[in-house]
Amino acid sequence: MSYELSNLDIKIFGKWDNKVEIRDPSLKKYISLIPVYLPHSGGRHEHRRFGKAKVSIVERLINELMRPGKNKGKKILAYNIVKATFELIYARTGQNPLQVLVRAIENSAPREEVTRIMYGGIVYYVAVDVSPQRRVDLVLRHLVEGARQAAFNNPKPIEEALADELIAAASGDNKSFAIRKKEEMERIALSSR
Template sequence: MAYEVSNLDIKVFGKWDTKVEVRDPSLKKYINLMPVYLPHTGGRHEHRRFGKAKLPIVERLINNLMRPGRNKGKKMLAYNIVKTTLDIIAVKTGQNPIQVLVRAIENTAPREEVTRIMYGGIVYYVAVDVSPQRRIDLALRHIVTGAKDASFNNPKPIEEALAEEIIAAANNDPKSFAIRKKEEIERIALSSR
């Protein structure tokens, strides 16, 4: 007798449901909430244009944790950090941690940034709209950077720091590094219009 598993039975880490609401319509296409038990695709997206949009959002967070430094290339360590972080978020907020993560990404994704334009040897800074793919990349990068900075030379473990950063970003708390960074990027873009 074969046991069939439908997509409704699959939960991230065996615990968290991916039935999540994405409020930002521009990010809806790029935040992949496809249910996967193990968020580890092994780089199958690598050689396709916009392939990382097909990666589950939890795996993109895991991949961002593997930035150069202490965790470079250690995917299992990053996997365990995110797994523990999601448990901490669920205990602290009482909500689905995937939903909290999506709220944090929506709140910390900058809508406008600055680019350099050289014109006759003179450099101008011009405000430009940010593509949805880059918005998610920047949001995840700032969330992870804030967590790493909070736990560096500090007895607080990275799991707690990441959970606090995600919760603060989801609540639009100005104590969050990612929220401050987004506001700084948008303020600079506003001044260079």
């Protein structure tokens, strides 16, 4: 007797399905929407090249919340923060929170940045295109950093701050830290061409 589970049975946090549209073709390979029961891979992707591209985007958001600081290494706490954030996003917008997350990533991923090139002791800043993998990494970092700054020394909990950040970034609002950071990076790259 064999039991087969289809991918349709598995939902993120048991509530939201992964039927999400990714509009940016360059990010399609690097935003993984593979259905998982529990977003906790345990670092199995670590020693494979581009292995993190196969890790669920929700797990990558959870891992980003565990940056050094107050939540360092507390995966269950980060898991509960993201779960509560998704509940808030659904309550405020009525949309699939995974779709809001993907739209926020697409809207606030920088396309250009600056790198330093040194010629004989003189440093030049040159604009370069950002690889899709790095675009996803940067935007996740900026989304979480913006939520952390909004919740620091503030009665607003991190769940609300992260929900506000994701909703603002998904709508392209300039109140979002990630959108402001993207525009700043692209403006600096434009001036150093």
